[in-house]
Amino acid sequence: MPTDVGAVERRVLHEAVADRLRELIIEGVLAPGAHLNERILCEQLQVSRTPLREAFRTLAGEGVIDLMPNRGAVVAALSRDDLEHAFELMTALEGLAGELAAKRATPAEVRRIRSMQAEMTQAHSRRDLPAYYRLNRAIHALIVCLAGNPMLTESHSRLNAKLQAVRFRSNFNREKWDAALAEHAAMVEALAARDGAQLAALLRGHLAGKRATVLAQLDATGVNRDKSPARAGIQEHRQ
Numbered sequence: 001m002p003t004d005v006g007a008v009e010r011r012v013l014h015e016a017v018a019d020r021l022r023e024l025i026i027e028g029v030l031a032p033g034a035h036l037n038e039r040i041l042c043e044q045l046q047v048s049r050t051p052l053r054e055a056f057r058t059l060a061g062e063g064v065i066d067l068m069p070n071r072g073a074v075v076a077a078l079s080r081d082d083l084e085h086a087f088e089l090m091t092a093l094e095g096l097a098g099e100l101a102a103k104r105a106t107p108a109e110v111r112r113i114r115s116m117q118a119e120m121t122q123a124h125s126r127r128d129l130p131a132y133y134r135l136n137r138a139i140h141a142l143i144v145c146l147a148g149n150p151m152l153t154e155s156h157s158r159l160n161a162k163l164q165a166v167r168f169r170s171n172f173n174r175e176k177w178d179a180a181l182a183e184h185a186a187m188v189e190a191l192a193a194r195d196g197a198q199l200a201a202l203l204r205g206h207l208a209g210k211r212a213t214v215l216a217q218l219d220a221t222g223v224n225r226d227k228s229p230a231r232a233g234i235q236e237h238r239q
Helices: 013-026 038-045 049-062 080-104 107-125 129-146 150-169 174-192 196-221
Strands: 065-068 072-075
Touching: 013 038, 013 049, 013 150, 038 049, 049 065, 049 072, 049 150, 080 129, 080 150, 080 174, 080 196, 107 129, 107 174, 129 150, 129 174, 150 196, 174 196
Parallel strands: none
Antiparallel strands: 065 072
């Protein structure tokens, strides 16, 4: 188990714990297939088992972790087929969201996205990938929200939760990260111009690039197409 995960702030405690674990999973500190040791996590996050287990249930509901009989909580791992299907659906959802957001976003909402894009660009210039990705994720979520379709937002949120870790890792290649930033800048301009067709095309192309990168990374590991890493062998962290 990593030793530098950091304690969480005191708010609605199980939500804070879930948020912290979610970030650790996205950033790869807790890898796919990793067993989540309750005792160690309680010590490192400075919480009791009750909020930790409530956080596990929240994350299990999102599909981010699996609660396995007699094994406890394990970070979820998607097979290659799972990833292909998930990106196929995500591409359709974000394309539709772009078309609708271009019609429905207010000028104030467009300015907000511009501001977030500027912050994300600054994080990129610092090579601060965690900060960059938090803003990246927020921008995509806001575009979906601006579509004004609650069912679309719910479907996107549930599916995207399962893909965050692989989307984060797709930026490890500097050239691809630079290209992704440029794509985001073009998205903001299309949104500001109210060009729904262009924004939809940019979002679909962006997701297609992510999909290709993620699948190439997965193929490089030699993971069996029909078996997720979590089922192939659970990596356990013990003291």
